[in-house]
Amino acid sequence: MTLNTQLLTMLSMMIGGIYLGFATETFRRAAMTWKSNLILSYVFEICFWITQTCILFFVLYNVNEGELRFFIFLACLLGFSIYTVLFKAMYKRLLEFFIKIMKTTIKWTIQTINVLIIHPIKWTIQMIITILLYVVHVCRHLLFFLFKILFYPIKLLINVMKIILPEKVVKNITSMATFCSTIIYKLKKWLKKVFLKRR
Template sequence: MTLDVQFLTMIVMIISGIYLGAALETFLRFKPYWKSNWFMLYFMEIAFWLSQVLLLFYVLFLVNAGELRVYVFLALFMGFAAYKALFAPLYKRLLELFIRIILTCYHFIEKLIKTLVIAPIKYIIQLLITLILFIVQLLVKVFLFVVKVIFFPIKWILILLYRMLPKNIRNFLHKTAGFYSTMENICKKGLDYIRFKRR
């Protein structure tokens, strides 16, 4: 490996160390969101470190065909230390600012969707339900009116036929109607008593 390649490797590894510090800072910032779930905690830890190792090795492979030397680890550590000493406070402020911007945009889009999409859909659904109920009520009223119109002559015909019946048959019909009415009242009282006992 030539001196140029070694020098380039050291520069790239220092930059990679700075990147690793920033990536770790970002990971730790979001860690509380899955810290309560032990499965997610272990999964995210393993996934983070595995992805970082693979990424750093890929960068190293591009620079010097993946040759590992002691100075590679020293350069990586130097970059990480430089991030902690020089860039960490600035990066934390930028990260918090970026998170606030993302949250503001998210809340704005959420309110926009609720106002322009969800609210009109709700209003249209409520309007349709009101319209359907109105149409159903109207149809029921029309149906009842038609039934009354149809059965009005039949009612008078039955009344006339009833008046034309002999007196003894009319008395029998009165008694039968009274019997059925009494039985209906007894059944209703029995059902009410059973319901009251269940409570």
């Protein structure tokens, strides 16, 4: 390894250490979201460190073809220390500010979607259901009213026939009327059941 390559490797690893500080801080802040889930915390922790190792080794491979030396680890540690001393406090404040903006944006977006899309759709559906129920209610009352109108003359005719016709004929007519009345009653009961189910 030439001197230029060594210097470039040290510089790259110092920058890599600074990057690792930023990445670790970001990951630690994000980890607060799933810290209650122990398994998830372990899985994400392992994935994070594997990813960071791969990134740093990729940088190292492009600089000196992946040749590992002790000073490389020292350079990386130095970079991380530089991040801790110079950038950590500022980056934490910046990260919290960014998270706050993100939370506000997401909250505002959800509220906007609720006001402009969800609430109008819910209101429209409620209105349609109310109108349909009202139509069904009106139709039911109209049907019962029509039944009364249709069978009122028949009822009158039966009463007149009871007076005019012989008793035997009246009995036959009465039994037929009772039969028809039973059918009508069952039909009315069925209609009520159907309409009530739809409501």
